[in-house]
Structure formats: structure tokens, C-alpha cells
Amino acid sequence: MSLKFFDKLSQNLIELLNDKDDYNVIIEVENKEKSFTAHSNVLKFRSSYFRKELENIQPNENNIKIIIKSSISAQIFNVVLRYIYGGIVDLENCETRFIYDLMLAADEFELEELTNKLETLLIETKGSWLRTHFSFIYHFIFKRNDFKKLKIFCNDIVVKYPKLIFDADDFTSLEESALVSLLKRNDLQIEEVKIWDYVIKWGITQASIPSINLKDWTKENFFKLKTTLQQCLPHIRYFHLTSIEVVDKIEPYRKILDKQLWKDINQHLLIPERPVKSIILPPRLVLITELPPRAEQSFSTIISEEHAAEISTWIDRRETAYTLTNIPYKFELILRGTQDGFAPQTFWNMCHGHVGTVVLVKVKGTDEIIGGYNPLTWDKNTDGEWMETKDSFIFSLKNGNIENSILSRVTKPEYAILNRSKNNQIKNGPVFGDFWMYSRKSDFTLDDSFYCLSFGCYYEKSIRSSPSSELPSIINYEVFKIVKKNL
Structure with a gap:
């Protein structure tokens, strides 16, 4: 028995x-502005x-x-060092970006146990944050040899979207x-001929071939492209393409293919039943082009068609309300909290560049539906900029006991409208003068998530x-783009 x-x-x-x-060791971090003391024997046997460094x-x-x-950073390294010595990592009240950066540092210091634990933690509990920062994370993790679980997590998303x-x-x-x-995946949901187009586009850029006009290409250009794509070409499903x-x-581009493959x-196009020497990869999973018949689903989980008619009436400043039969606008979904996550940064990433939008919020514990209309463009790349318009409005909708x-x-x-600066987008969502969304915990469902003035300051x-103190x-919340119907 062991005690x-x-x-x-x-x-x-x-x-x-x-x-x-x-x-007997000093580690200098943050451009040598901070330093930590340590013991070589502990560092060597733990990492x-x-x-290698100390040798x-x-x-x-x-x-x-x-x-x-x-x-x-000193903050990150302090956690790393305490893990090396005591095997304890306190993540209480840590923001997700800190956990992500800590994982990268753990990987750099070859702390496999800590890296794997943090990687699993991010996937299992911080999926919304990973999706919000998807492109940034995806490009970075494939520059490293590790993070196999994160790579699978991300690729599972990419093959679907x-x-x-x-x-x-x-x-x-x-x-x-x-x-x-991605090319290895049988479930990559792109037509094979389009996959080929993407691969060629990527290869031309990577090979730094100046012209995309094949008439201008030399033998050297084709050779450079073939060399660049040597790891990609074997994964194209050539034998499942049509003759056209x-x-x-x-x-x-036949010059970049092996002669036997071409x-x-x-031969396969002319005599498909005759065996070939090249490997025939299986076809990718069939793309779902049509959804099976099902009960008609509402365009929104928050508002009804009647609400859409009312909002449309306000947008056009009509005295006579629109009915369900003559609503002139389509409400095209951009973002849904239950689907895309409740991190404020998600709003800015997904709504950036959209013009003419409605934000809808379902308040917890009440029948309230509140929101705002922005006729202008949401822009995530400003330093914090008020936008002027006479056509914006905020509202609450008749619902339940309302x-x-x-x-x-x-x-x-x-x-009227405020585009938040980049530094403020982590905790702050859209702002309509007297009504704005924010979250101290960077999740609109976890704490106070919006603020409405109890008196008209910028709005009527x-x-x-x-009271505003509540x-x-x-x-849930949704953002729709308001698009004029072709009547």
C-alpha cells in the first residue's frame, strides 16, 4: 500500500x-521588464x-x-512557473483569451500535460469563444505541430461550413x-471541381506565379505549381469528376499531374469499368442539396410575423400599419445567440459591414422583447465612433403581459449609434444611444447584459x-438584416 x-x-x-x-536561474520576460527566479534542477526535470535551454x-x-x-507576459509565466513547481493552475475568473495564451505558452515550454488539459478545457467549455475567433485560431494552430484535438475540432466545423x-x-x-x-476528409462539403479550383488558387499564390493566364506560363511555372502542390494533388478525387x-x-493543368494519372x-472517362493503375479515392459524402420536408419553421425564435410587420411600419414611418400580406422587407438572419454564442465579440465579427439591421433581445425572467434599428453600417475597425442618423429607433414589443x-x-x-473600439468589443455589443448591450464576463447570458436609460437622453x-438600475x-438575442423584397 502506498501513502x-x-x-x-x-x-x-x-x-x-x-x-x-x-x-540559480533567472527568467526574464516581457521584453526583460519582469524577471523570475527558479532552480535549474526543478526546471530540467519538469520541462x-x-x-535543453539550460544545457x-x-x-x-x-x-x-x-x-x-x-x-x-509576466502574468502567463507566473502561472506556468507555479504549475512547474506545484502542479496547480488556478483559472478562476480568467478570461478565455488568457487560457488560450496559457495553452500556447505551455506548448512552447513543452509541458505536455498542461497543454493537453487546457486544449481539452477550451474545446469542452469554450466552444463559443473558439468559434468567435475561428479564423485567427485556425491559421495559428496549424503552424504548430501539436494541438491535434483543436485541429480536429476546427476541421469538424470547416467541413460543414x-x-x-x-x-x-x-x-x-x-x-x-x-x-x-481538409483535402483528406471524405466529408468536406464542397463539390470536387470547386475543391480543385481552390487548390489551384492556393498553389498559384504559394508558388508566387505572377500571371493566372495560362497562355503566359512557362515550363518553369508549371513545375513550380506541381512542386508546390505535391502534398495536395494526391487527395483530389479525379475519378469522380464529370467529363466536362x-x-x-x-x-x-495536366502538366502538373503525373503522366500515368492523366x-x-x-481511360476512366471512356471505359469506367476497366481497372486503372492509379489509386481511386472514394467519393466525398453526398452534399445535401435539399432539406427533407418538415413543418414550416418561424424565421425568428424571438418575434412573430406580426412583430416584423410592426417594425417594418416603423422603418418606413407609415401611419397605416403593414399587414402580414404586404410586409415589404425580408428579415435575413445574421446572428442568433443560441446558435452562434453570446460573446460580445461575436456580434462585431458577424455583423461587421452589414447595413440596415435590427437587434432583438429576449429579456430573462420577463415577457420583454426589446431592440433597436440601425440604418447605418456596423464597423468593428473603428476607434470608437458615434454615427449620425435621423432614422434609427429603439423599441419594446407587445408580448405576453406587455x-x-x-x-x-x-x-x-x-x-444615434456607436461603433465600439476594438478594445471594448470583448465586453461591449451594439449601442443605440439610450440602449446598449454589454457583459463583464464576455457572455450576455452570464451577467448584466444590457442597459436602458429610464429617461429619454438621446432617444424620445x-x-x-x-428603473435603469435594474x-x-x-x-437569447438575434440580429437581422432588413432587405427590400422584390415586389
Whole structure:
């Protein structure tokens, strides 16, 4: 039988870390502005990274070895060091970005146990944050050899929603390992001929071929493209392309294919039952082009068609209300909290660039539905900028025990709408003068999530009967783009 006393051992080692006697290592971080003392034997046996570093560093005149890690923050390294000594990581009240940065630091210091634990924690509990910062995370993790679970998590999203990566502005800068990992997937939901187009586009950029006009290409251009795509080309499902697709898309680039493969592709088109020498990969899973019949679903989980007619009436400033049969606008969903997450940053990422939008909020514990209309453009790239308009309004809608809707039009147009600065988007959502959404915990459902003035300051009147000191959270919120119907 073994008696284990890990808690006491951890406590003693933390005390050793805090003891400023007998240290023989100094680690300088934050551009050498902060430093930590440590003991070489502890570092070497806990981290292979520190073992290698310490073996290559000569001690100074005081027999102290100095390690410089300028890019690591003091806050992050303090957590890393306490983990190395005591095996304890306190993440209470830590923001998700801190946990993510801590995972990257743990990986850099080759702390496999901590890296794996944080990676699992992010996937299992911070999925909404990962989706909000998807492009940034996706491009970064494939630059590293680790994070296998995160790579699978991200690729599971990409194969279902490939436009996130393939139609992004930075697609051609994607790491080769990321592209190959997607091409290997049988469930990548893109038509094979389009996959070929994306691969060629990526390859041309990566190979720095100046012209996309094949008439201008030299043998060297084709050779560079073939070399660049040598890891990608084996994963194209050539034998599942139509004859037209082969002629129009593949044939112009036949010089980058092996001669046997090109011969087999042509033979397969003419005599599909005859065996070929090349490997025939299985077709990708059939794309679902039509949804099965089902009961008609409402366009919104918060408002009804009647509400949409009322909001449309307000937008057009009509005295006669629109009916269900003559609503002139389509409400196109941009964001739904229960679907896309409740992080404020999600609003700015998904609504950026959209013009003419309605924000709808379902208040927790009440029948209230409140919101605002912005005829202008949401812009996440400003330093915090008020936008002037005479056409915005805020409102509460008739619902449940709420007997009448309230419309409140802007009275100070210069303070109608606020685009939050980048630094404030982590906790702050949209702002309509007297009504704005925010969250101290960066999740609208976890704490006070919106604020409405109890008196009209920038708009005509309050849209809530409760005093402004009552700051409730929300059940859900949606953002719709208001688009004129083709009547």
C-alpha cells in the first residue's frame, strides 16, 4: 500500500519557488521588464525545453543562468512557473483569451500535460469563444505541430461550413498542413471541381506565379505549381469528376499531374469499368442539396410575423400599419445567440459591414422583447465612433403581459449609434444611444447584459418600465438584416 501526500509536496515546492535563497536561474520576460527566479534542477526535470535551454547557457559570474523569453507576459509565466513547481493552475475568473495564451505558452515550454488539459478545457467549455475567433485560431494552430484535438475540432466545423476558410480573404496564406488535412476528409462539403479550383488558387499564390493566364506560363511555372502542390494533388478525387469538369478544369493543368494519372483519368472517362493503375479515392459524402420536408419553421425564435410587420411600419414611418400580406422587407438572419454564442465579440465579427439591421433581445425572467434599428453600417475597425442618423429607433414589443409596443425615435442624431473600439468589443455589443448591450464576463447570458436609460437622453423615451438600475441578463438575442423584397 502506498501513502500519497501530494498536497503537502505541492505546497512545499511552491514555498521553494517563493524562497529567494539558493536560486540559480533567472527568467526574464516581457521584453526583460519582469524577471523570475527558479532552480535549474526543478526546471530540467519538469520541462524538456528548460533542460535543453539550460544545457546551452553559460552561468554568469554569480553562477546564475539567465533565460530570456521577451514575448511571454509576466502574468502567463507566473502561472506556468507555479504549475512547474506545484502542479496547480488556478483559472478562476480568467478570461478565455488568457487560457488560450496559457495553452500556447505551455506548448512552447513543452509541458505536455498542461497543454493537453487546457486544449481539452477550451474545446469542452469554450466552444463559443473558439468559434468567435475561428479564423485567427485556425491559421495559428496549424503552424504548430501539436494541438491535434483543436485541429480536429476546427476541421469538424470547416467541413460543414467550408466558406469560413475557403472563401476567406486570407485563404491563400493557409498553412499547407491545414489544407491537406481538409483535402483528406471524405466529408468536406464542397463539390470536387470547386475543391480543385481552390487548390489551384492556393498553389498559384504559394508558388508566387505572377500571371493566372495560362497562355503566359512557362515550363518553369508549371513545375513550380506541381512542386508546390505535391502534398495536395494526391487527395483530389479525379475519378469522380464529370467529363466536362475534366476538360474544362483539369486538362489545362495536366502538366502538373503525373503522366500515368492523366492517362488513367482519360481511360476512366471512356471505359469506367476497366481497372486503372492509379489509386481511386472514394467519393466525398453526398452534399445535401435539399432539406427533407418538415413543418414550416418561424424565421425568428424571438418575434412573430406580426412583430416584423410592426417594425417594418416603423422603418418606413407609415401611419397605416403593414399587414402580414404586404410586409415589404425580408428579415435575413445574421446572428442568433443560441446558435452562434453570446460573446460580445461575436456580434462585431458577424455583423461587421452589414447595413440596415435590427437587434432583438429576449429579456430573462420577463415577457420583454426589446431592440433597436440601425440604418447605418456596423464597423468593428473603428476607434470608437458615434454615427449620425435621423432614422434609427429603439423599441419594446407587445408580448405576453406587455400590452403595448413602445417606439422611441432618436432625438439627438449625432449620438444615434456607436461603433465600439476594438478594445471594448470583448465586453461591449451594439449601442443605440439610450440602449446598449454589454457583459463583464464576455457572455450576455452570464451577467448584466444590457442597459436602458429610464429617461429619454438621446432617444424620445425609455423603452422599459423598470428603473435603469435594474440590469437583467438575456435568454437569447438575434440580429437581422432588413432587405427590400422584390415586389
